[in-house]
Amino acid sequence: MSRPSRPVAITCGEPAGIGPEIAAHAWAAISSDIPMFWIGDPRHLPEDVPHRLIDSPEDVGEPSTDALPVLSHVFESTALAGVPQPGHAQGVIDVIARAVDLVQTGAACAICTAPIHKKALQDGANFAYPGHTEYLAALAGVEDVVMMLSSDQLRVVPATIHIALDQVPQALTPIGLRRTIEITAQELQNRFGIARPRIAVAGLNPHAGEGGSMGRQEIDWIAPLIVEMQGEGYALTGPLPADTMFHARARAGYDAAVAMYHDQALIPIKTLDFDRGVNVTLGLPFVRTSPDHGTAFDIAGQGRANPTSMIEAIKLAWQMGQKT
Ligand SMILES: NC(=O)C1=CN([C@@H]2O[C@H](COP(=O)(O)OP(=O)(O)OC[C@H]3O[C@@H](n4cnc5c(N)ncnc54)[C@H](O)[C@@H]3O)[C@@H](O)[C@H]2O)C=CC1
Numbered sequence: 408m409s410r411p412s413r414p415v416a417i418t419c420g421e422p423a424g425i426g427p428e429i430a431a432h433a434w435a436a437i438s439s440d441i442p443m444f445w446i447g448d449p450r451h452l453p454e455d456v457p458h459r460l461i462d463s464p465e466d467v468g469e470p471s472t473d474a475l476p477v478l479s480h481v482f483e484s485t486a487l488a489g490v491p492q493p494g495h496a497q498g499v500i501d502v503i504a505r506a507v508d509l510v511q512t513g514a515a516c517a518i519c520t521a522p523i524h525k526k527a528l529q530d531g532a533n534f535a536y537p538g539h540t541e542y543l544a545a546l547a548g549v550e551d552v553v554m555m556l557s558s559d560q561l562r563v564v565p566a567t568i569h570i571a572l573d574q575v576p577q578a579l580t581p582i583g584l585r586r587t588i589e590i591t592a593q594e595l596q597n598r599f600g601i602a603r604p605r606i607a608v609a610g611l612n613p614h615a616g617e618g619g620s621m622g623r624q625e626i627d628w629i630a631p632l633i634v635e636m637q638g639e640g641y642a643l644t645g646p647l648p649a650d651t652m653f654h655a656r657a658r659a660g661y662d663a664a665v666a667m668y669h670d671q672a673l674i675p676i677k678t679l680d681f682d683r684g685v686n687v688t689l690g691l692p693f694v695r696t697s698p699d700h701g702t703a704f705d706i707a708g709q710g711r712a713n714p715t716s717m718i719e720a721i722k723l724a725w726q727m728g729q730k731t
Pocket residue numbers: 425429521522523524525526539686697698699700701702703704705706711712713714715716
């Protein structure tokens with residue numbers, strides 16, 4: 408008899424947010440095809456969700472719609488929708504670390520993380536990282552990782568991630584941008600099957616600097632880096648004015664866009680495809696995906712959260728996890 412496939416590990420994320428309910432919806436929608444389990448406190452799931460406790464991912468077995476397999480991680484109390492509790496912060500962090508252990512030992516094929524509330528984790532547990540991306544890099548012991556948001560319509564990569572806007576110009580360096588482009592190209596080849604990925608690189612300034620009259624980063628080092636990397640065989644274009652590189656005709660010309668900062672990358676994809684965007688961390692030794700949205704405290708616990716991005720994130724985690 409063949410061994411059941413390794414399941415996808417889903418982290419609980421912030422218990423006061425929409426994470427538990429969208430995980431439960433996603434399980435109901437796709438668990439007949441994809442084996443998965445949820446790591447968290449069963450008291451944080453919506454009351455009507457059938458679940459069964461498991462001792463390890465091996466107990467998940469074949470995909471089944473009977474009951475959501477739960478690897479229990481006990482928190483100090485029940486959750487109050489929309490109100491994060493400081494005493495829950497460490498549990499949220501520990502669940503992510505637990506999922507990483509399981510994927511690194513091969514017990515899970517991939518992880519899909521439900522949204523965390525960064526400030527709640529800082530306030531409640533002095534969380535030292537601005538997001539999953541940076542925490543996962545630290546847990547995996549890798550220096551350089553890349554955040555990519557992906558949908559059928561667009562893939563975007565911010566070259567700087569969770570930093571204040573006024574820190575962006577100093578944080579952008581030729582070495583850093585080169586690594587972002589290299590990792591993006593490698594992972595599009597290896598994990599997304601694109602033989603020669605076409606990557607469009609945005610400028611930092613309005614009109615990509617307008618010939619130096621609106622900023623000089625493009626002339627001083629972004630354009631020279633692109634030329635250098637083109638010479639090494641990378642299929643790059645840019646630096647492109649960010650305001651005109653995301654319309655439909657422009658998007659047809661590349662497989663991924665590298666932007667200079669968080670909102671330059673995330674506004675276009677969340678505007679085009681908020682419900683179906685998936686966050687994928689590139690450069691890790693394992694697969695991690697997440698929905699593109701956050702904890703949505705304003706609608707948590709009301710049954711209004713759309714689970715589509717979570718569903719797409721689990722599907723992508725599963726698909727990518729089959730190649731590991
Ligand atoms: N992967 C992660 O852990 C992510 C975490 N966050 C965190 O989430 C927290 C809240 O962030 P916000 O900027 O308020 O963004 P948000 O995505 O939580 O909410 C923005 C708006 O979109 C709505 N929304 C979000 N997801 C929805 C869904 N599935 N269905 C229906 N409506 C939905 C919300 O109700 C709200 O009106 C922050 O701490 C942020 O850092 C944000 C993005 C990703």
